[in-house]
Every structure is written in C-alpha cells, then in structure tokens.
Amino acid sequence: MGTLVRPELLLLHALSLAAAPLLPGLIVRTKALIAGRTGPPLLQGYSDLWKLMGKGAVYSDVTSWLFRAGPVAGLASVVTAWCLLPSWGVSAPLSFAGDLVLFVCLLGLSRFLTVLAALDTGSSFEGMGASREITFSALTEPALFLALATLARATGATSLSGMLGGRMTHAWGAAGSSLALTAVCLFVVLLAENARIPVDDPATHLELTMIHEVMVLDHGGPDLAFIQYGAALKLWVFQALLVGLTLPVRTGGLLADAAAFLMGMIILSMVIGVVESIMARLQLSRVPQLLIGAGALAAFGLILTVR
Amino acid sequence: MIIILVALGVLVASGLGALAAGGRHPLANRVGSLGALAGCALGLAGTAMSRMLGEAPSLRIPWSVPGGELHLEIDALASFFLLLIFGLCLMAALFGSEYLRAHADRKWLGPPWFFFNVLAASMAVVVMAADGILFLMAWEVMALSSYFLVNFEDEKESTRRAGWVYLVATHVGTVFVIVLFMLLGRESGSMDFNRWSGLPGLPPVTAGLLFLLAVVGFGTKAGIVPFHVWLPEAHPAAPAHVSAVMSGVMIKTGIYGLLRVVSFLGTPPAWWAMVLMGIGVTSGLLGVLFAVAQPDLKRVLAYSSVENVGVILLGIGLGLLGISYGEPALVLFGMTGALLHVMNHAIFKGLLFMGAGVAIHGAGTGRIDQLGGLIRKMPIAALAILAGVWAIAGLPPLNGFFGEMLIYIGALEGAGRLEGARVLLPIAALVGLALVSGLAAACFARVFGVCFLGTPRSDEPARASEAGPATLASLLALAALCVIFGLSPGLALSVVAPAAGLLASHSDLTGATALGPAAAQVAGVTHVSMILLALIAALALLRRGLLRGRETRDAVTWDCGYESPTPRMQHTGSSLARPFAEVFPFVMPGRRQTAPPEGHFPAAASLRVVIANPFQEWLYRPAFDRIQRGMSRLRWLQHGRVQLYVLYIVATLIALLAWFMAF
Numbered sequence: 001m002g003t004l005v006r007p008e009l010l011l012l013h014a015l016s017l018a019a020a021p022l023l024p025g026l027i028v029r030t031k032a033l034i035a036g037r038t039g040p041p042l043l044q045g046y047s048d049l050w051k052l053m054g055k056g057a058v059y060s061d062v063t064s065w066l067f068r069a070g071p072v073a074g075l076a077s078v079v080t081a082w083c084l085l086p087s088w089g090v091s092a093p094l095s096f097a098g099d100l101v102l103f104v105c106l107l108g109l110s111r112f113l114t115v116l117a118a119l120d121t122g123s124s125f126e127g128m129g130a131s132r133e134i135t136f137s138a139l140t141e142p143a144l145f146l147a148l149a150t151l152a153r154a155t156g157a158t159s160l161s162g163m164l165g166g167r168m169t170h171a172w173g174a175a176g177s178s179l180a181l182t183a184v185c186l187f188v189v190l191l192a193e194n195a196r197i198p199v200d201d202p203a204t205h206l207e208l209t210m211i212h213e214v215m216v217l218d219h220g221g222p223d224l225a226f227i228q229y230g231a232a233l234k235l236w237v238f239q240a241l242l243v244g245l246t247l248p249v250r251t252g253g254l255l256a257d258a259a260a261f262l263m264g265m266i267i268l269s270m271v272i273g274v275v276e277s278i279m280a281r282l283q284l285s286r287v288p289q290l291l292i293g294a295g296a297l298a299a300f301g302l303i304l305t306v307r
Numbered sequence: 308m309i310i311i312l313v314a315l316g317v318l319v320a321s322g323l324g325a326l327a328a329g330g331r332h333p334l335a336n337r338v339g340s341l342g343a344l345a346g347c348a349l350g351l352a353g354t355a356m357s358r359m360l361g362e363a364p365s366l367r368i369p370w371s372v373p374g375g376e377l378h379l380e381i382d383a384l385a386s387f388f389l390l391l392i393f394g395l396c397l398m399a400a401l402f403g404s405e406y407l408r409a410h411a412d413r414k415w416l417g418p419p420w421f422f423f424n425v426l427a428a429s430m431a432v433v434v435m436a437a438d439g440i441l442f443l444m445a446w447e448v449m450a451l452s453s454y455f456l457v458n459f460e461d462e463k464e465s466t467r468r469a470g471w472v473y474l475v476a477t478h479v480g481t482v483f484v485i486v487l488f489m490l491l492g493r494e495s496g497s498m499d500f501n502r503w504s505g506l507p508g509l510p511p512v513t514a515g516l517l518f519l520l521a522v523v524g525f526g527t528k529a530g531i532v533p534f535h536v537w538l539p540e541a542h543p544a545a546p547a548h549v550s551a552v553m554s555g556v557m558i559k560t561g562i563y564g565l566l567r568v569v570s571f572l573g574t575p576p577a578w579w580a581m582v583l584m585g586i587g588v589t590s591g592l593l594g595v596l597f598a599v600a601q602p603d604l605k606r607v608l609a610y611s612s613v614e615n616v617g618v619i620l621l622g623i624g625l626g627l628l629g630i631s632y633g634e635p636a637l638v639l640f641g642m643t644g645a646l647l648h649v650m651n652h653a654i655f656k657g658l659l660f661m662g663a664g665v666a667i668h669g670a671g672t673g674r675i676d677q678l679g680g681l682i683r684k685m686p687i688a689a690l691a692i693l694a695g696v697w698a699i700a701g702l703p704p705l706n707g708f709f710g711e712m713l714i715y716i717g718a719l720e721g722a723g724r725l726e727g728a729r730v731l732l733p734i735a736a737l738v739g740l741a742l743v744s745g746l747a748a749a750c751f752a753r754v755f756g757v758c759f760l761g762t763p764r765s766d767e768p769a770r771a772s773e774a775g776p777a778t779l780a781s782l783l784a785l786a787a788l789c790v791i792f793g794l795s796p797g798l799a800l801s802v803v804a805p806a807a808g809l810l811a812s813h814s815d816l817t818g819a820t821a822l823g824p825a826a827a828q829v830a831g832v833t834h835v836s837m838i839l840l841a842l843i844a845a846l847a848l849l850r851r852g853l854l855r856g857r858e859t860r861d862a863v864t865w866d867c868g869y870e871s872p873t874p875r876m877q878h879t880g881s882s883l884a885r886p887f888a889e890v891f892p893f894v895m896p897g898r899r900q901t902a903p904p905e906g907h908f909p910a911a912a913s914l915r916v917v918i919a920n921p922f923q924e925w926l927y928r929p930a931f932d933r934i935q936r937g938m939s940r941l942r943w944l945q946h947g948r949v950q951l952y953v954l955y956i957v958a959t960l961i962a963l964l965a966w967f968m969a970f
Contacts, residue, residue: 056857060864062762064682066693072850076842080835094838096831098716102703105712105744106839109702112748119756119878122679123864127878130756134749135886141745142738145715149722149737153730158719207867217865222853226846288890299738302722306730 012088012258017079020236021045021229023269024202030273045232052225060218062122070117071223074110075230081106082233086161087240089249089257095161100148103160104141107193107237110230111137118215125207129214132284136199136211139291140192143185146298150182151245153305164244172248181301183246188294190238194231196272198282198290209281239268308364308381310353311389311435315428318346322424329417336411339420340404343427347397350431354389357381358805365437374498375440379432383805384570387646388434388556388563390802391653395555396427402661402781403548405774409668419459423549426452426557433560439488439498446484446560450477453557456549457541469544476537480527480561487520487568503571514572518579521568522586529561531620532590533922535613539597542612543605543673547664550605554612555657559649562619566810569627577631577729583624584732588739591617595746596894599753599887600918602880604663604673607754608656611699614743615652619645621736622714625721626810628732634724635811637733640717642810643825646803647710651792655698655707658785662692665778666758669771675880677765678758684771687779689759694786696755698793700748704836705793709800709828711744716828746887753883762874794836797829881916888918 025042032039059067084103086092115133118126148163154171155163172179192199195212207214216227243264249257282290321342328335357364365380381389403423407416429452432445454477458470488498494509495502509517527534538558542550569575594613601607622645629637665688666681667673682689698707718740721733763769773779792799866872898919904912944955 053853057854057859058862059859061861062680062864064686064760066682066760069847072846073843076839076846079842080839083835083838094831094834096827098712098719098828099831099835101712101715101719102832102835105701105703105708106835108700108745108748112697112700112702112752115752116756116760119752120682120760121864122761122874122877123866124876124878125865125867127761127882130752131878131883131886134752134883135890138742138745138749138887139890142741145737145741146734149719149734152719153723156723158716158723221857222850226850285889295738299734302734303731306727 008254009090010093012090012254013093016087016236016240017082017233020232021049023235023239023265024232026266026269027273027276030270031277034274034277045228049225049229052220052228053222055221057221057223060121063120063218067117067120067218068223070113070120071219071226071230074113074117075226075233077106077110077113078230078233078237081110082237084160085237085240086164086244088261090254091161091165095159097158097162099159099161100152100163104144104148107234108137108141110234114215114227117219121218123218125214126217128208129211132211133215136192136287136291139288139295140189143291143295143298144189144193146295146302147182147185147189150178150298150302150305153302154178160241164241164248166248166250168245168248169250175305178301178304179245181297181304183242185294185298185301186238186242186245188290190235190242191272191275192287192291192294193238194235197276198279199287201281236265239265243268308353308357308366308379310356311350311381311431312366314346314350314353314393315431317342317349318424318428321346322421322428325420325424326417329415333411335415335417335420336404336407339416339424340400343400343403343420343424344397346424347393347400347427350389350393351397354381354386354393358386358390372440374492376438376499377441378438378499379435379441380437380500381435383809384563384566385434387650387803387806388559389431391559391650392427392430392434392556395653395657396430396552398657398781398785399423399548399552399661401777402551402664403546405777406546406548406664406668414459419456419546422452422455423552426456426552430557430560434563437500439492439500439503443481443485443488446481449557449560450474450481453545453549453553456553457545459546459549460544463544466544469540473537473541476527476534480524480534483520483524483527484564487517487524490517490520491568491571500567500571506571506573509573511576515576515579517572518569518575519582521565522582525561525564525568526586527561529558529565529616529620530590530613531586531616532593532613533926535590535594536920536923536927538612539601539606539609539920542609542660543603547661547667550608550664551657551660554609554660555653558612558616559653562616562623562649566623570810575627575631577628580624580628580631581732583620583627584736587617587619587621587624588735588743589617590614591621591739591743592746593894595743595750596887596891597920599746599750600884602675604667604675604678604754604758605660607675607750608659608663611747611750612652612656614747615648615656615699618711618714618740618743619648619652621645621740622648622710622717625714625717625733625736628721629717632725632729634721636720636724637717638811639807639825640713640720643800643803643807644710644713644717646807646810647713647799650799650803651698651706651710651789654785654788654792655695658691658695658782658789659699661778661785662688662695662782665774665782666692666771669768669774671767671771672765675754675757678768679761679764679874679877680759681763681768681771682759684768685773688774688782691779691782691786692759693755694789696751698789700751701744702748703793703832704839706789706791706799708793709796709832711740712828712832713825715740749887753880757878757880757883761877764874764877764879794833794840796832800825800829884918885916894921
C-alpha cells in the first residue's frame with residue numbers, strides 16, 4: 001500500500017538524491033589513490049553536471065523525438081525506482097507487497113529507453129553498445145530477480161522496505177549462508193548494471209570497446225547531464241540495496257542508522273574502486289559466463305533456504 | 308443473448324453478402340467491412356450488457372444433429388473471451404477495410420470478408436458453446452475459415468505451403484480434441500458441458516489422460532512448443548488484420564478450451580501444474596529466443612506469440628499448483644495474471660501485427676535488415692507501434708507489465724509459502740519468467756530500433772509514407788487501450804475478475820474468489836505510474852527551460868571522423884541477434900555460409916547466416932518424411948476412379964454393419 005513518510009524522513013531521502021553524484025567521485029578517488037595519483041576532486045561530478053546543464057545541445061540530423069525524450073524518461077524511471085528502495089535505515093517513500101518486481105522493471109525501462117535512443121542515431125558504434133547492453137541485461141535480470149527472491153524468502157516479505165528492514169538482522173541468523181551468496185550475486189549485478197570493470201570500463205577511450213558510454217556518445221548538454229545523473233543515481237540505488245542487505249543496522253535511533261548506512265555506502269564505493277584497480281576487463285564473450293555464474297550463485301542461495 | 312445472436316446473424320449475413328458481391332470490389336469491401344464492424348459492435352454491446360446484468364444467459368434449442376444440442380451459455384469465462392474476440396475483430400475490421408483496398412485491383416475482396424466474418428462468428432460460438440458437438444463444429448469452422456484467410460495471397464508458393472502446414476497442424480490438434488470429447492461423452496453419457504462439469508469420481512488415470520489430451524489438442528491451437536511450428540508459417544502469410552486476429556484471439560481459444568476442460572476435471576493433482584509450468588517455461592524461452600533470431604518482422608511477432616502463450620500457461624500452471632497445494636494466493640495471482648496477460652496480449656499483439664502490416668506495406672519489405680528510419684516517414688503509426696512494443700516488453704507503466712507482475716508475485720508468494728522440494732516449482736517459474744521478460748525486452752528493442760529508428764537501409768523504406776485514416780484510427784485505439792489499462796490496472800483487473808473468480812471457485816477455495824489481495828498491487832502500481840509520469844513531465848519542462856534561448860544545432864551522427872558513412876554501416880538486426888545466438892547456441896543452430904575476401908585485390912565477399920528452427924529441422928521434417936514414405940505404399944488405393952471409391956464406402960458400411968450386428 002502506498003504510504004508517505006514523515007517530513008524529517010523525506011529530508012533524509014532528498015539527501016540521497018543530492019548525494020548520488022558523490023559515489024562515482026569516491027570510486028575514482030580510490031582508484032587514483034591506489035595508482036599513486038592525486039585524482040580529480042571529490043565534487044568533480046557536481047561541477048561536470050553544472051557545466052553540462054549550462055550548455056546548449058547538438059543533435060544528429062538522423063535522430064527523432066525519441067532521442068530527445070530518451071534521457072528525460074530514462075532519468076524519470078531511475079528516480080521512480082529509487083522511490084521504492086529503502087535507504088538511511090528507513091523505509092522507502094513508497095512501498096507495497098511485490099514492489100520489487102516494479103523496481104526491477106523500472107530499471108529495465110530506463111535501459112530500454114537508453115537503447116532506443118542509441119539506435120535512433122543510426123551509428124554503428126551506438127548499435128554495438130546497444131547490442132551488448134541488451135544481451136548482458138537479459139542475463140542480469142534473472143540474477144537480480146533470483147537474488148531478490150532469496151531475500152524475500154529469507155525475510156518473509158515481498159516489498160523492498162519489508163525485506164531490507166528490521167527482519168534482515170534476524171534473517172542473517174537464520175539463513176546467513178544464503179544471504180552471503182546473494183550479496184556476492186548482487187555485487188556482480190551492481191558491477192554489470194553500472195558499467196563497471198570487469199564488465200565495462202568507464203574510463204576507456206575507444207568507442208569500439210565500450211558498452212554504456214558508447215550508447216550516449218551523441219548526447220550533449222542538459223541531456224547528457226540527465227544521463228550522467230541517472231547513472232550516478234542508479235549506482236546509488238544498487239549500492240543502497242547491497243548495503244541494506246549486508247549492513248542491516250537497526251538501533252532504533254535515526255541518526256545512528258543513517259550514519260551506519262552512510263559508512264556502508266562509502267566503504268562499498270571504495271571496494272568498487274579497489275576491484276577496478278586490481279582487475280582487468282573481461283573479454284566481452286566471457287561476460288555472459290560471469291553473469292550466468294552470478295545467477296547460479298543466487299539460485300544456490302535460494303535453494304539453501306529450503307529445508 | 309439475443310443481441311449476441313443478432314450480432315452473429317449480421318456477421319454471417321454480411322459475409323454472404325460480400326461473397327455475393329464478389330466480383331465488384333468496392334461493394335464487396337463495403338458490405339463485408341460494414342457488416343463486420345456492425346456485428347462486432349453489437350456483440351460487444353451484448354456481452355457488456357450481460358456482464359452488467361451479472362447473469363449467465365443460456366439458450367437451448369433441440370437439434371437434429373445426432374448426439375448434439377444447440378446449447379449456448381455465456382458464463383464469466385465465456386463473456387471475458389467474447390469481449391476480446393468482438394473487440395479485436397472490430398479493430399481488425401476497421402483496419403482491414405482500408406488494408407484490403409490496396410489489393411482491390413488484383414483480388415476479389417468478397418471471399419476474404421466472408422471468411423473473416425465467419426471466423427469472427429465461429430470464434431464467438433466456440434467460447435459460447437455448451438455442447439461438445441456444437442463446440443467441435445464451431446472449432447472446425449474456425450480452423451477452415453482461418454485457413455482460407457491465410458491463403459489470401461495464394462499466388463505465392465510460400466503462402467500455399469504455409470496454409471498447408473497450418474491445415475495439417477490444426478487438424479492434428481483437432482483429432483486430440485475429438486478423442487477428448489468422445490471420452491468425456493462416454494464418461495458422462497452426454498455431450499452437454501453442464502453434465503461434464505464436476506464429473507463425479509473420475510479415476511485419476513482417466514482424468515490425467517483427459518488432461519493430457521486437452522494439453523496436446525488445445526495446445527496445438529495455442530501454439531505451445533513443440534506444436535508451435537504452424538504459427539511462424541501461417542501468421543506471416545496471412546493479411547495483417549487476419550494475423551492480428553489469429554494471434555490476438557484465435558490462439559487464445561486454445562487457452563479457453565484448456566481452462567474449460569480443466570474446470571470439468573475436478574481438483575487437479577500437482578503434476579498437471581508441473582506439466583503446464585514446464586510447457587510454459589519451455590514455450591516462453593524458446594519462443595522468445597527464436598523471436599530474437601528472426602530476420603522477418605512478422606515472424607518475430609509470430610514467435611513472440613509462442614512466448615506469450617508460454618507466459619500465460621505459466622500463470623495457469625501456478626494457479627493449478629495453488630489449487631492442488633491449497634494456497635489461495637497462488638491461485639489468485641496465477642490465474643488473474645494469466646487472464647490479464649491473455650487480454651493484454653490480444654491488445655498489443657493485435658496492434659503490433661497491424662502495425663507490422665503498415666510498415667511492410669509502406670516499405671515494401673518485411674526484412675528487418677532492409678528497414679530503418681520509418682519513424683520519420685510514418686510518425687503517427689510509429690508512435691502507436693512504440694506503445695505496443697513498450698507494452699509487449701513488459702515495461703511499466705503500460706498494460707503488458709501488470710499481468711506479468713501478478714504472475715511474478717504469484718511465484719514469489721509460492722517461493723515464500725511452500726516448503727521442501729515443492730518450492731523449486733515457483734522458483735523455476737520465477738527464473739524462467741525473468742529470463743523470458745528480459746529477452747522479450749531485448750527482442751523488441753531490436754525490432755523497433757532497427758525498423759523504425761536510424762536511417763533506411765535500402766531504397767524502399769525511404770519512400771514509405773503515413774497510412775490512411777482508418778488504419779491509423781485502429782492502431783491508435785489499440786495503443787490507447789495499452790496506455791489506459793497500464794495506467795489504471797484496477798480497470799483491467801475488473802474486466803478479468805469475474806472470469807478469474809470463476810476459475811478459482813472450481814478449486815473449492817472460496818476465499819480466493821475475492822480479489823482483495825491484488826488491491827495493494829493495484830494501488831501501488833497506480834501511484835508509481837503517476838509519479839513516473841509527473842517526473843517525466845517535470846524533467847521535460849526543466850529541459851525545455853534550460854535549452855530556451857540557447858543554441859541547439861543539427862550535425863551528423865558521431866562517426867569518428869570517417870569521411871563517408873553510409874546507412875549500411877549501421878548495426879543491423881542480424882548483428883543485434885548474433886550475441887544471443889552465441890549465448891544460446893543449442894537453441895539457435897545457425898548455418899554460416901561465408902565467402903571471405905581472397906587475393907591481393909579482393910573483389911566480392913559475402914556472409915550469410917541462416918538460423919533454423921530445430922524442431923522443424925530435427926523433429927517434424929524427418930517425421931513427416933517417414934510418414935510420407937510409409938503412406939506411399941498405400942498409394943495404389945488412390946487412382947481416381949470414382950466408382951471404385953463408392954465401392955470402398957459400401958464395403959466399409961457393410962463391414963461396420965457386420966461388426967455392429969456381431970457385438
């Protein structure tokens with residue numbers, strides 16, 4: 001049932017919308033630190049967004065209205081998906097039984113629109129990116145569903161707020177091994193869905209090898225700002241999901257819970273940075289194996305909950 | 308009831324009228340299409356009225372056919388299917404009135420309208436019939452009229468072949484249905500459906516046999532794997548509005564028959580549910596994988612029908628599982644989700660088949676790799692088709708999403724409630740459905756992206772233009788239904804609720820007839836859809852505000868500085884399908900024919916990839932070849948001398964008489 005939360009919690013939720021662009025900055029700083037460089041400032045994401053918002057736009061003469069609508073609707077669907085996810089140790093702004101299906105499908109919608117906008121340019125680069133994106137996402141979606149089903153079974157709830165809420169602490173005691181496997185699966189899904197190494201390299205410079213970046217080659221100005229903010233928020237959403245699973249701190253105090261959540265988010269970003277520093281990208285033909293492996297882990301976790 | 312009978316009368320009479328006007332094209336087209344429109348509209352009104360009155364009208368007239376009775380009954384299940392049949396046929400008739408006119412200079416338009424109207428009427432009789440003999444007769448009329456419609460362009464060899472495959476497949480299925488009905492008639496001593504329902508004390512083995520006969524017989528019509536081979540042949544060959552009706556509602560009569568027979572057979576054991584869920588996942592996965600690989604627009608849609616029937620059967624299987632394990636939540640979500648998907652699929656697949664007809668007619672080809680850029684040539688049709696693609700990909704906030712969501716929730720509920728090995732079933736359903744819906748989104752992103760976006764890949768699509776007003780009206784009406792049922796899932800639910808309640812009440816689970824639990828999902832999805840729309844509007848305003856007064860320029864697509872890019876350099880439909888063939892090689896055995904560039908100054912090179920249907924390749928072709936070889940030994944019986952044929956008949960009659968006397 002749709003339930004609206006108290007005003008001070010609304011403020012907290014608004015904070016996550018504002019903080020999302022920090023995460024990519026954190027990852028980049030971690031990578032720079034490991035490589036012995038200084039790296040860009042933490043707030044680089046914000047200045048990039050600001051710069052893009054202030055620009056005009058260049059459109060390919062091949063494109064249609066769909067190309068212009070893609071970033072707008074894509075960002076809107078990510079924000080809507082975010083509305084269903086609990087963070088800061090409190091329930092999501094909106095939740096109902098079975099909302100996890102809607103959550104996954106809203107993320108799918110944003111991807112669908114990005115792919116269509118990419119194909120709208122008629123560019124072979126963007127076509128290639130779209131092709132990789134739809135192939136890999138068709139495999140990450142079952143993995144994500146399996147992971148969420150395991151959480152649902154372990155906690156006995158079918159809404160995201162229900163399963164990542166207070167019951168999670170109890171569930172770790174009852175089905176810890178399943179949840180650990182699920183966390184590994186979700187981490188792989190996070191890397192794949194957010195165009196991270198070892199699936200995609202956000203720092204690459206060659207169009208031929210990219211996945212996500214190449215699909216948005218032709219966007220510019222405010223459209224690109226929407227896309228980049230949407231990507232940051234998507235990273236936030238997946239990290240919040242994983243933090244909600246692995247760090248289910250419920251002291252009862254709002255501040256303590258929120259602080260624990262924030263710590264979790266920062267640590268997870270740094271872990272992603274470390275993974276990106278010590279791993280190379282997988283060969284593209286190997287990526288499906290990784291994703292199917294992640295799905296199999298989640299399936300194994302789900303079967304472990306049966307007794 | 309009276310109104311619906313009048314509607315059937317109008318359909319048949321106008322069909323005959325169109326046939327009589329056969330040679331004079333404008334008149335035949337007008338009589339046939341107006342009759343179809345009037346008949347379907349009347350039928351819709353009649354069905355809606357009987358639903359509002361909340362009664363189940365029935366009609367019994369004694370009949371001279373041995374063992375049969377003219378017995379029609381419209382219960383909640385029948386009235387749900389009647390709504391779909393009349394509704395989609397109405398839209399298809401509107402579309403067809405303009406679509407067929409393009410063929411007026413080469414074809415007689417009387418016969419296609421006659422068969423179309425008879426097809427609509429016979430489908431309506433199939434779901435209303437409450438008598439075995441009447442059902443079988445309507446079933447056969449439905450099969451034959453659609454066969455003649457498939458053969459519309461019979462000057463093409465491929466069309467005649469497609470019609471032949473369809474005719475054989477549908478009759479193989481009908482054989483199973485006939486045996487099923489004969490057995491039911493023997494068990495109950497009557498061909499009356501009312502006597503069949505709740506057959507007392509049917510032994511489990513008999514009930515199981517009857518169930519399997521129903522699965523094969525009705526499954527062939529519905530297009531389940533492995534009996535699906537006729538769909539990708541027949542649907543592409545038929546005219547667009549006929550494919551829409553066949554794929555949107557005719558194959559659903561198979562689902563109807565299955566549901567009806569299962570409701571006769573009492574409480575289902577768990578293995579029935581397993582059979583249906585197994586078939587559902589297999590059909591869903593194979594259907595969507597074949598769909599991804601197809602190079603032809605209408606074949607993609609045909610295989611996608613196999614996929615969607617799989618999703619529907621998965622929902623029905625979950626429902627039956629809930630009945631046999633006594634879990635009302637599973638019954639509710641599974642059955643309701645399945646019926647919602649039946650309705651949604653009728654809407655968006657009807658839309659997509661007719662949209663494909665517009666695209667193919669406009670661009671002169673249905674080969675995906677030669678299309679492109681149609682969104683600029685036919686912006687309104689493309690907008691409607693985008694709605695259909697969005698819906699069939701199962702994405703919120705359009706209608707395709709909610710039915711699948713209920714099936715997901717049913718599986719999640721099952722995974723949460725069942726214990727022990729039983730829990731594996733809903734988990735398998737969950738994984739299967741997730742894989743299917745992910746692949747469906749990929750499949751239709753490919754289709755829409757390649758056909759409608761980018762630049763035209765050959766000369767024909769570049770010359771395409773917008774379709775006519777009646778065509779656009781039918782496309783937009785169906786697209787509007789996709790949006791309305793998507794934004795207001797409660798409305799969609801209220802259409803299927805009586806039928807779902809009927810199916811659930813056969814389970815003796817009275818609590819499941821109330822649709823209470825789904826109310827939470829209805830409210831939640833509605834809220835989220837509103838938030839999504841509000842956000843899109845706000846962001847669009849923000850973007851417009853930001854870009855106001857700033858420079859927006861047109862340029863070429865980023866090409867890495869290459870001098871002369873051509874449309875043929877775009878990513879093609881085949882290139883989008885290839886990664887899937889690599890991930891699932893066992894499903895899509897591709898044959899590559901390559902002629903690589905050779906020599907120091909290579910001239911021509913080619914690469915051709917043919918992706919075959921393994922069932923046709925490895926199962927049906929060898930089987931039918933063998934049957935043909937075996938049958939050729941009996942060919943001496945067939946020699947064309949009529950007097951000897953008459954002798955055969957007499958001999959058979961005497962033999963039967965002797966057999967009858969002896970026992």
